[in-house]
Amino acid sequence: MSPTDPLHPPATSGPLLTATALQKSFGDNQVLKSIDLHIDSGQVVALVGPSGSGKTTVLRCLNGLETPDGGTVAFRGGPSVDFGAKVTKKEALSLRDRSAMVFQNYNLFPHRTVLENIIEGPVQVQKRPRKEAVADAERLLARVGLAEKRDDYPFNLSGGQQQRVGIVRALALQPDLLLFDEPTSALDPELVGEVLTVIKELAEEKWTMVIVTHELAFAREVADQVVFMDGGVVVERGHPDQVLRNPREERTRRFVQRLLNPF
């Protein structure tokens, strides 16, 4: 296995990401009050919580889609970026390039074929040889069962297929960390399974992932760590069996109850 084999995560272990005291406000609305995250290589972290609790904002801060107002983010081997101080563009970009986001609405490029969507980053940004990027993309597509769709345009694919392409597009960048922002929320119920299956396989291969999700059963199955957020703070975190079956905090218990018995 080459170190850049796109079918496998970077072979490392130990702490990958440390984020401390992340804060973010939009106007008067303080979305993140103080968030700490510690993620080891190969770990799957499920971020759960009611809507508006700041889960998605955490992901977006890690990927540089939002700039936190305060707190630090550090990846292994990189600088600890302190958002309380002045952050240079270079520092911000160094964080962005460690992770890749899978969006709720896929956000595939509608004017490019499936294959072109996937090789865009490797070829245009990472400047890898096109032939190599295409070969990798084809192998990744085959693995998610979409080999024959390589020359289709996104609008010819179902939502589940589009999301699998979205996952492959992120994988092709060979990031240290995969970020999933409610990856199945926009899907018809019968298409959710095919996407979750892919994510589960990635978990088994020890990709490091943070998943914002409302699928608690799925979180319990794949996550090594569940982080329950509410009101911009982490209310409770720990092993999924503990947080989701025997929550210590009343707020967690109410949330889990509501999702298990919505009526």
Add this chain to the structure above:
Amino acid sequence: MDWELLRTSFWPMLHGGLVGTIPLSITSFVLGLALALVVALMRISGQPALAGIARFYVSVIRGTPLLVQLFVIFYGLPSIGLTIDPWPSAIIAFSLNVAGYAAEILRAAILSVPKGQWEAGHTIGMSRTLTLRRVILPQAARVSVPPLSNTFISLVKDTSLASLILVTELFREAQQIAAFSQQFMLLYLEAAAIYWVFCLVLSSGQSALEKRLDRYVAH
């Protein structure tokens, strides 16, 4: 009906169209579109000074008659020591005018591309410039084809104003032959017919372009 005049006047007019109207339209449109992109990007740059300049430019161009703009450049500038020949004067005036209108079209087209496309570019490591070039503009192009086609068709007809600063084009040929033969009705209707055919060709070109760019939009 004077069939002979119709026939003999047709060739000078068509010639005026081919060496005047059409190259004037195409050159001005290409230059105008390039300037329009700059103005549109200034407006959405988020830099108050740049956006202000762009807004002022669009306001002046759209708020004043094209004929006045043309006259300022050709008849006005010589009085401050800047004399420009008819042809370049026309190109400058029409380019600046097209840019004013096309800038607003391009701005709206760029803003119509969903924010998620910018974010997708960001997450795969693209700079804003690269995202604009590879992700946003191709999609904005499709949206802007119909309104830009309107601008171009208007421009083709507006180039007849260049006859007033002595540029040899379709309408100036018509005027000269009409003055000579005194057959105003016949010759001006003939000129109108030739403009109309030009625009019909352009309209079908627009449809073909829209079809070709169709894959550039989400369905």
